[in-house]
Amino acid sequence: MTAMQDRANLVLPEAPAKVLTVLDLFAGAGGITTGLHEVGGFATVAAVELDVAAAATYRANHPGARVHVKAIQDWIRDDGVPSVDVIVGGPPCQGFSTLGKQDVEDERNALWVEYAKTIVKARPKYFVVENVAAFMKSPQYRQFEAACAPGGMLEDYRFEARVLNAADYGAFQARKRAFLIGHRADLDFPGWPEPTHAGRHRTVAEAFARVENEPRTTELPARSTSTPGGGVMPGPFSSVELHVGRDYRPISLARFNAIPAGGNRFDLPDDLKARCWIGHTSGSGDVMGRLHWNKPAVTIRTEFFKPEKGRYLHPERPRAITHFEAALLQGFPQDYRWMGSKTAIARQIGNAVPIPLAAAIGRQLLRAAHA
Numbered sequence: 001m002t003a004m005q006d007r008a009n010l011v012l013p014e015a016p017a018k019v020l021t022v023l024d025l026f027a028g029a030g031g032i033t034t035g036l037h038e039v040g041g042f043a044t045v046a047a048v049e050l051d052v053a054a055a056a057t058y059r060a061n062h063p064g065a066r067v068h069v070k071a072i073q074d075w076i077r078d079d080g081v082p083s084v085d086v087i088v089g090g091p092p093c094q095g096f097s098t099l100g101k102q103d104v105e106d107e108r109n110a111l112w113v114e115y116a117k118t119i120v121k122a123r124p125k126y127f128v129v130e131n132v133a134a135f136m137k138s139p140q141y142r143q144f145e146a147a148c149a150p151g152g153m154l155e156d157y158r159f160e161a162r163v164l165n166a167a168d169y170g171a172f173q174a175r176k177r178a179f180l181i182g183h184r185a186d187l188d189f190p191g192w193p194e195p196t197h198a199g200r201h202r203t204v205a206e207a208f209a210r211v212e213n214e215p216r217t218t219e220l221p222a223r224s225t226s227t228p229g230g231g232v233m234p235g236p237f238s239s240v241e242l243h244v245g246r247d248y249r250p251i252s253l254a255r256f257n258a259i260p261a262g263g264n265r266f267d268l269p270d271d272l273k274a275r276c277w278i279g280h281t282s283g284s285g286d287v288m289g290r291l292h293w294n295k296p297a298v299t300i301r302t303e304f305f306k307p308e309k310g311r312y313l314h315p316e317r318p319r320a321i322t323h324f325e326a327a328l329l330q331g332f333p334q335d336y337r338w339m340g341s342k343t344a345i346a347r348q349i350g351n352a353v354p355i356p357l358a359a360a361i362g363r364q365l366l367r368a369a370h371a
Contacts, residue, residue, distance in 0.1 A: 026091055027047035027089065028090075032128075039362040041362075046067075049068075053340030053345070087127040090353065126190060129144075133178050168196070169193065170196055170356035171355070173354060174297070220242070243324035244342070259289075261315065264289035288313065291315050302350030330354050332352070
């Protein structure tokens with residue numbers, strides 16, 4: 001066999017797939033990046049987050065990313081936008097949320113424009129926008145469509161939008177969110193991830209199987225860390241260390257003990273009802289409701305520690321779920337590191353994208369990029 005034939009018969013190892021670089025906007029505690037990194041094949045190079053505590057949590061868990069703690073418009077002006085393969089993020093949605101008073105003039109609604117400006121500068125292959133399901137019917141969504149039309153600031157991009165239920169992708173909660181997946185016009189749409197758990201949703205019981213004990217304290221450990229700005233912040237705390245309770249009033253404990261499995265405020269006798277509940281047999285059935293062992297949790301929001309805000313009572317204990325349990329329902333690992341006060345950490349947990357859903361989208365993008 002000649003040397004030339006020998007080289008022709010040589011089986012070379014496959015070249016490693018290119019890692020996709022990521023820019024994480026409105027990054028929060030890093031839910032989307034955590035999901036992408038669980039998949040592998042992604043490297044987050046930068047994140048932008050205005051909330052100081054959330055940014056500190058992000059930095060503690062993703063040291064490879066440069067975290068910019070400032071408003072996105074200031075970051076675009078002052079720091080420059082890196083070229084990346086993928087941009088992800090969820091602009092604030094309070095102005096058109098279905099919860100509370102809606103305000104179409106809320107200045108936070110205009111932050112999608114800053115997201116679009118970042119796309120123009122970074123020229124990614126793909127982008128992902130996450131928001132509440134109501135976003136699909138908002139003026140901002142129509143403006144995003146117009147931006148991708150000929151003559152718009154994103155005319156070189158196309159996108160498709162869909163409401164996804166995190167429970168269909170292995171999350172422990174039925175959280176429905178709107179997702180826009182965009183792509184450069186010269187690339188194919190990467191497609192939607194196929195549901196992996198539709199009809200066989202994972203349950204609260206599965207999530208809480210990793211909770212070994214009842215909370216023994218109402219306070220986080222006495223631990224703090226110096227921040228880059230020269231301040232001091234509580235933390236870091238592992239997810240397990242967030243298993244702390246609350247000091248409840250006797251009336252609250254009496255109510256909790258009177259609510260049966262799967263029940264809510266409608267199950268209370270009149271002497272335990274708040275005045276505004278007496279005689280009212282309609283309205284939200286989630287207020288003072290217990291989570292169901294055999295179902296996914298309801299959407300975990302930022303005040304999950306307050307049973308009066310929704311179905312956040314433990315399935316059988318006389319208490320609300322703890323921060324640790326909420327983090328598990330969002331899919332965060334037990335060793336995730338959190339920074340900030342209890343209230344700040346609850347906001348970070350409630351605002352996060354469930355890790356399994358972020359991972360499902362990541363796998364779809366990775367598959368498309370390497371097709």
